[in-house]
Amino acid sequence: MAQENNGELPQALSATATPNQIAIKVWRLIFVSSLLILGGIAGYRVGIEFVVWVSDPANTNVYIVAMRESLKVTSVTLLAFTLLGVLFARLISTPAFRRLVQSGDRLHDMKPNEKVATFIGILVGLLLTIMLRIAFPILGIGGTLVVGIVLLYLGIVATWSMKDDLRIILPGGGPVTADGKDILPEQCKILDTNVIIDGRVADICRTGFIEGPIYVPGFVLDELQHIADSADSLKRARGRRGLDILNQMRTELKMMIRTYDNVDQNDRDEVDAKLVKLAKKLGGKIVTNDYNLNKVAELQGVPVLNINELANAVKPVVLPGEEMLVTIIKEGKEMNQGVAYLDDGTMIVVEGGRRRIGETLPVVTSSVLQTVAGKMIFANIRGDVVEEEEGANGGIRAYPRSGPRR
Numbered sequence: 001m002a003q004e005n006n007g008e009l010p011q012a013l014s015a016t017a018t019p020n021q022i023a024i025k026v027w028r029l030i031f032v033s034s035l036l037i038l039g040g041i042a043g044y045r046v047g048i049e050f051v052v053w054v055s056d057p058a059n060t061n062v063y064i065v066a067m068r069e070s071l072k073v074t075s076v077t078l079l080a081f082t083l084l085g086v087l088f089a090r091l092i093s094t095p096a097f098r099r100l101v102q103s104g105d106r107l108h109d110m111k112p113n114e115k116v117a118t119f120i121g122i123l124v125g126l127l128l129t130i131m132l133r134i135a136f137p138i139l140g141i142g143g144t145l146v147v148g149i150v151l152l153y154l155g156i157v158a159t160w161s162m163k164d165d166l167r168i169i170l171p172g173g174g175p176v177t178a179d180g181k182d183i184l185p186e187q188c189k190i191l192d193t194n195v196i197i198d199g200r201v202a203d204i205c206r207t208g209f210i211e212g213p214i215y216v217p218g219f220v221l222d223e224l225q226h227i228a229d230s231a232d233s234l235k236r237a238r239g240r241r242g243l244d245i246l247n248q249m250r251t252e253l254k255m256m257i258r259t260y261d262n263v264d265q266n267d268r269d270e271v272d273a274k275l276v277k278l279a280k281k282l283g284g285k286i287v288t289n290d291y292n293l294n295k296v297a298e299l300q301g302v303p304v305l306n307i308n309e310l311a312n313a314v315k316p317v318v319l320p321g322e323e324m325l326v327t328i329i330k331e332g333k334e335m336n337q338g339v340a341y342l343d344d345g346t347m348i349v350v351e352g353g354r355r356r357i358g359e360t361l362p363v364v365t366s367s368v369l370q371t372v373a374g375k376m377i378f379a380n381i382r383g384d385v386v387e388e389e390e391g392a393n394g395g396i397r398a399y400p401r402s403g404p405r406r
Helices: 002-015 019-055 062-070 074-109 112-135 137-160 163-169 193-198 200-207 218-228 233-252 271-282 291-299 307-313 383-392
Strands: 189-191 214-216 255-257 285-288 304-306 323-327 337-341 347-351 360-370 375-381
Touching: 019 074, 112 137, 189 193, 189 271, 193 200, 193 218, 193 233, 193 285, 200 233, 200 307, 218 233, 218 271, 233 255, 271 285, 271 291, 285 291, 291 304, 304 307, 323 337, 323 347, 347 360, 360 383
Parallel strands: 189 214, 189 285, 214 255, 285 304, 347 375
Antiparallel strands: 323 360, 337 347, 360 375
């Protein structure tokens, strides 16, 4: 029974062969057949050269003369050399095809920029080889082959060294992330100095709301380092905080630094102007919390992701008449007003809350005001709480004078 199963196993495997395996077998047959034909032709040519060399009357060596007399039948000699060429080709066909398949697998796993760099390097090497062959015919076939191999190697190494810069020259040759995914400049989110120091962008990126790679230009990093080296202790602390946040983001997120800094820019421009030019050149988006940079970028047609606008957008919606529980923490600007805050920092102005500082009490929203800085909510203390307070006071209004009122 086991023998029957063993006999049927190759048939089952052949029946379930994938198209890729069938294609490899076909290419193997074509490759081996072509190599055998080339080996036979090469052996035949070598045989001709050998017969001509031996048949030359100028060669008076004893061994050559004896060989010349023994080689009466030229066709047999040529057939022997042809068979030797075919045999040599057959010996090297299997390892050569295996190396070819491995090279194809490596080429398949290469990133687009690596493929572009490899083909450009091969093209440059071949062109230089042809030019040297035309300029120096004395090199011969062997010398040309050696020089060509050297130039191909140098061309591939040279183009691979600048593979990340090919995106600026050719489309589709951009850099890649650590996990092997392609990075397109159109997906880049370019960080501003202020938003780095702010720190909220790191938390937003961790949640996945900002997709694609994150790019920190070199001039932004230089400005951040300049702030960290400032003589002002406050600026120095802000700069160091920004550098710490960048270090955290670099280890946790898909972040690039100075990758596209070869884009033409004027060194005399301000950082904001450089950000706008870079975003327009790459087709990326600017991530900032600067109101002025936001407006300038929008005027020039550059998409902007404003962290402050995102924070305002995700704040809870409060409608007039809605009740909430707040703690009065300080006095308001107007008479008899108290101020409270929600968890997200939204300010609530409570009418009649001046005397209730430090207390936690229910309030009812009366109106919501949207300002540039965010939302401001106006509310009144819930009616039953006011009635309880009046009942506790006996419903008698207190006056500053003592004694009964006449």
